Amino acid sequence: MTPPIGVNGDNFRDPTTAWQGPDGTWKVVIGSYSNKQGMAIIYQSKDFVNWTMHPKPLYSTSKTDMWECPDFFPVSINNTNGVETSVTNPSVRHVMKASFNSHNYYFVGTYDTEQENKKNRRILWAWVNESNSSEDDIHKGWSGLQAIPRKIWIDRSGKQLVQWPVEELNNLRDNQVYVYGKHLKSGSVFEVSGITASKVDIETMFELPELEEAEFMDTSLVDPQLICDRKDSFVTGKYGPFVSRRDWLLLSRTIHSCAIGHPHSFDSMFKHVIYRSSLRNNLDKTTYGAFVDIDLHQEMVPLRTLIDHSIIESFGGKGRTCITARVYPKLAINNEGHLFAFNNGTLSVTISSLHAWSLNKAKINCRGSLENTESC
Structure with missing residues (x-):
C-alpha cells in the first residue's frame, strides 16, 4: 500500500487489523491527512497482496489534524465477549476509533456493507427558500431547509440532466x-x-x-x-x-x-x-x-x-x-x-x-x- 497522490508519507500510517466483507474482499483502514482534512482511508484487496484505495474514505472531517492509530472493529451488543473483525450481523455494532489533537475519540454505529459501495449514484441536495416575509422568518427563528435528495444523471438525448427522488424515499x-x-x-x-x-x-x-x-x-x-x-x-x-x-x-x-x-x-x-x-x-x-x-x-x-x-x-x-x-x-x-x-x-x-x-x-x-x- 502506498500513499495516494497528494498525501505525504508522514500522513499515511497506522493500518488497522484487516476484515473480510461478505463479498470476500479484504479491507484495511489507514490514518491520513489531506486537503486540510483528517481521514480514515480504506484499502481493499481480493488476494491480500494487491491493494487498491477505495474512492471514498470511511470517514473524513475538516475539524481534525492527522488521524493516528485508527481502528475499526465490531463489538457485541449481547455480551462482553470479543468479536472477530469480519463479523457483520444484527448482534454487533461497529466502533470507529482514532487519535487526533492528542486525544482518543470514538463513535459507535452500524456498518452497512451494501452502502459501502455508494450505489454508484450522484445525489444532489437542493435548497428550499422561504416565500413568506423576513419578519415571519425572524419570528419562527429559522429560514429555509434542504429539499429531498435527488439522483442525477444525463438524459439519453444528452441535452439535459434528469433529477429523481432517491429510492430510499x-x-x-x-x-x-x-x-x-x-x-x-x-x-x-x-x-x-x-x-x-x-x-x-x-x-x-x-x-x-x-x-x-x-x-x-x-x-x-x-x-x-x-x-x-x-x-x-x-x-x-x-x-x-x-x-x-x-x-x-x-x-x-x-x-x-x-x-x-x-x-x-x-x-x-x-x-x-x-x-x-x-x-x-x-x-x-x-x-x-x-x-x-x-x-x-x-x-x-x-x-x-x-x-x-x-x-x-x-x-x-x-x-x-x-x-x-x-x-x-x-x-x-x-x-x-x-x-x-x-x-x-x-x-x-x-x-x-x-x-x-x-x-x-x-x-x-x-x-x-x-x-x-x-x-x-
Whole structure:
C-alpha cells in the first residue's frame, strides 16, 4: 500500500487489523491527512497482496489534524465477549476509533456493507427558500431547509440532466390509493378520496387521446415562466391546464392553494407549471414554469409530485424538469388538505394511472432499535 497522490508519507500510517466483507474482499483502514482534512482511508484487496484505495474514505472531517492509530472493529451488543473483525450481523455494532489533537475519540454505529459501495449514484441536495416575509422568518427563528435528495444523471438525448427522488424515499410511503383509466372531460374535477394532501407522494400518467387537435404553443417568449405568469390555472386551452392540486373546496369553489399543470401541449413538448396562490398576504406567489421535451406521440405525460405541508416538489417528464415551491395554507392544514384532479382544457384527458401515498416522518437520529419509533 502506498500513499495516494497528494498525501505525504508522514500522513499515511497506522493500518488497522484487516476484515473480510461478505463479498470476500479484504479491507484495511489507514490514518491520513489531506486537503486540510483528517481521514480514515480504506484499502481493499481480493488476494491480500494487491491493494487498491477505495474512492471514498470511511470517514473524513475538516475539524481534525492527522488521524493516528485508527481502528475499526465490531463489538457485541449481547455480551462482553470479543468479536472477530469480519463479523457483520444484527448482534454487533461497529466502533470507529482514532487519535487526533492528542486525544482518543470514538463513535459507535452500524456498518452497512451494501452502502459501502455508494450505489454508484450522484445525489444532489437542493435548497428550499422561504416565500413568506423576513419578519415571519425572524419570528419562527429559522429560514429555509434542504429539499429531498435527488439522483442525477444525463438524459439519453444528452441535452439535459434528469433529477429523481432517491429510492430510499419510497420507504416513507404508506396508505396507498390509486385511480386507473379515469376520463377527464373539459371542466371536470374529482377528489382523490382516501388520502390527505398535507404529506403525500403522487405519481400520475396522463394520456392525450386527441393530441393532433392541440394548438401550437407560442415559444416566442423563450422563458416559459413568463408565459405561465401571464396566465393562471383557470385559463382554458385545448389541452390544459390539467393535472392535480392540493386545496380545499369552499362554497365558491375558489382555489386557495396551488395548481400544477401542463398547459398547451404540442409536438414533443409540454409545459410543467406550478401556480401559487394563498389567502395569506405578503407572500412570494411567483408562478414557476419550464418546457419539458418528450415525444408525446410515444410517451404519456408523467408527473410526480411530493407535498410536505408548505413544500411542493414536482418532477415532470420522469425527472426531465423539477420545480420546488412554497405554499403556506391557512385552511388546507393536516386532515383538511384534499387532493383533486381536474381538466380546464377543452379537450378530454385520460388519467392512465394515479398512485398516491401518505408520507410518514423520516426516522432521523433515532436511538434504540428500529422498532422503537417512540425514541425518534
